[in-house]
Amino acid sequence: MPIGVFDSGVGGLTVMKEITRLLPEENILYLGDTARVPYGTRSPGTVIRYSIENTLFLTSKRIKLLVVACNTSSSVSLKQLREKFPIPVIGVVGPGARAAVAVTKVKKVAVIGTETTINSGSYEKAIKEIDASVKITGVACPLFVPLIEEGWLDGDVVRLTAEKYLSQIKGNGADTLVLGCTHYPMIKDIIADAVGIGLIDSAVETAKEVKHVLGDGNMLRQSKKEGSRKFFVTDAPEKFARTGERFLGEKISNISKIYLGG
Amino acid sequence: MPIGVFDSGVGGLTVMKEITRLLPEENILYLGDTARVPYGTRSPGTVIRYSIENTLFLTSKRIKLLVVACNTSSSVSLKQLREKFPIPVIGVVGPGARAAVAVTKVKKVAVIGTETTINSGSYEKAIKEIDASVKITGVACPLFVPLIEEGWLDGDVVRLTAEKYLSQIKGNGADTLVLGCTHYPMIKDIIADAVGIGLIDSAVETAKEVKHVLGDGNMLRQSKKEGSRKFFVTDAPEKFARTGERFLGEKISNISKIYLGG
Numbered sequence: 399m400p401i402g403v404f405d406s407g408v409g410g411l412t413v414m415k416e417i418t419r420l421l422p423e424e425n426i427l428y429l430g431d432t433a434r435v436p437y438g439t440r441s442p443g444t445v446i447r448y449s450i451e452n453t454l455f456l457t458s459k460r461i462k463l464l465v466v467a468c469n470t471s472s473s474v475s476l477k478q479l480r481e482k483f484p485i486p487v488i489g490v491v492g493p494g495a496r497a498a499v500a501v502t503k504v505k506k507v508a509v510i511g512t513e514t515t516i517n518s519g520s521y522e523k524a525i526k527e528i529d530a531s532v533k534i535t536g537v538a539c540p541l542f543v544p545l546i547e548e549g550w551l552d553g554d555v556v557r558l559t560a561e562k563y564l565s566q567i568k569g570n571g572a573d574t575l576v577l578g579c580t581h582y583p584m585i586k587d588i589i590a591d592a593v594g595i596g597l598i599d600s601a602v603e604t605a606k607e608v609k610h611v612l613g614d615g616n617m618l619r620q621s622k623k624e625g626s627r628k629f630f631v632t633d634a635p636e637k638f639a640r641t642g643e644r645f646l647g648e649k650i651s652n653i654s655k656i657y658l659g660g
Numbered sequence: 661m662p663i664g665v666f667d668s669g670v671g672g673l674t675v676m677k678e679i680t681r682l683l684p685e686e687n688i689l690y691l692g693d694t695a696r697v698p699y700g701t702r703s704p705g706t707v708i709r710y711s712i713e714n715t716l717f718l719t720s721k722r723i724k725l726l727v728v729a730c731n732t733s734s735s736v737s738l739k740q741l742r743e744k745f746p747i748p749v750i751g752v753v754g755p756g757a758r759a760a761v762a763v764t765k766v767k768k769v770a771v772i773g774t775e776t777t778i779n780s781g782s783y784e785k786a787i788k789e790i791d792a793s794v795k796i797t798g799v800a801c802p803l804f805v806p807l808i809e810e811g812w813l814d815g816d817v818v819r820l821t822a823e824k825y826l827s828q829i830k831g832n833g834a835d836t837l838v839l840g841c842t843h844y845p846m847i848k849d850i851i852a853d854a855v856g857i858g859l860i861d862s863a864v865e866t867a868k869e870v871k872h873v874l875g876d877g878n879m880l881r882q883s884k885k886e887g888s889r890k891f892f893v894t895d896a897p898e899k900f901a902r903t904g905e906r907f908l909g910e911k912i913s914n915i916s917k918i919y920l921g922g
Contacts (some may be wrong), residue, residue, distance in 0.1 A: 544803055637701075659921055
């Protein structure tokens, strides 16, 4: 049975990339809800509804484990998904939070993400549950996603935008910055330059968590052959393939357009 | 009976602002489809479906005329809306195109808008129908909408972004630039500085068209009292009010959240 992964669009492909790197033999179904992207500016109630609809679709394909490869959805809908669906559900917030606590020496962590992710306080809650003494600063960076989707991954505009958003973090004493949005690894170097502290990439941490959970549950695929990949989108498959290849780092074929509402 | 206006979000408020300036006594219902914003990156089929659903809602409120205050929707769905609904339907593309043809002296016009608007070739078609000898250059500027919604209406980032997008227009000989997106009037001065030619604001032209059509049909409201304004959104009403006030130039109250799909 395959692993199911969903995101609002192409961002979750950075998570899928890390999963295929760590577990190349696994079969993966990826759903990008491109008819309703972006999630990061929508209300929590709406994001929860979308997340349930996405999961209903993926579970109808009989997946063994769900990865919510979207920080916004992971921030607000994980509880509802775990209550509703009888398979392991892994979000990107928990793994990122755990890595941040393990790494910070001064017990000060900064988090960047979409408006809804930052307003939800999900990283703060996840980090405080592990170590209540860690201090957290959250900064919403709404322009990073459109800049990255436009392909402006370098140059003055993205550099100045990063400096403007991250000036609040630089110099506030944090030694660790969590990339709380699956798009952000695409401009990792720009962010690192602007902020000057260590970064946590939730995509890498999430892939490790997937491997642990599948291993513990004796659910790893027993095969040496590379697994299959299949993609579903709710709008504009050609555009998804074009933009998505930059995120996944390999060719995207085998796409179907489906209707989920929206 | 009121005038109905819809847009994917807050952008159409720049059109509503011009309508209320010209026709202050008219009652207006405004629908912002904030659960499904942005339209400018979605496929034409999806935008047509959204536009029909929006119009079904507004016509259920017994409007006398519909303004499609969204360039993307005006570009792809006007024909379907006119076939389906027995009221006058005014888009923003036609009025902008007519004004551009009237103003250009060198018969070279440039148009900026969202990806879907520019790819649709709607302005090119509308302009060629009036004067086939006019040459048109279209440039998609996907980052303007998120920049404007973030409130970065001035400063280095928006200035450099405008210069990057508009360098293709500057020096290609056009003397007239159509702002083919209802958000763009918010950064009119930045765009004018970057491009150095005359601008056409579709919002102003569309308001004039509304006045003509209502006058010709003997449908103008016969009252000296200021008309009522009522707002509907499909998600996040508080955010709509907060962002929208900058676009409308006055306080936004009387908002209801409705569900249309999405």
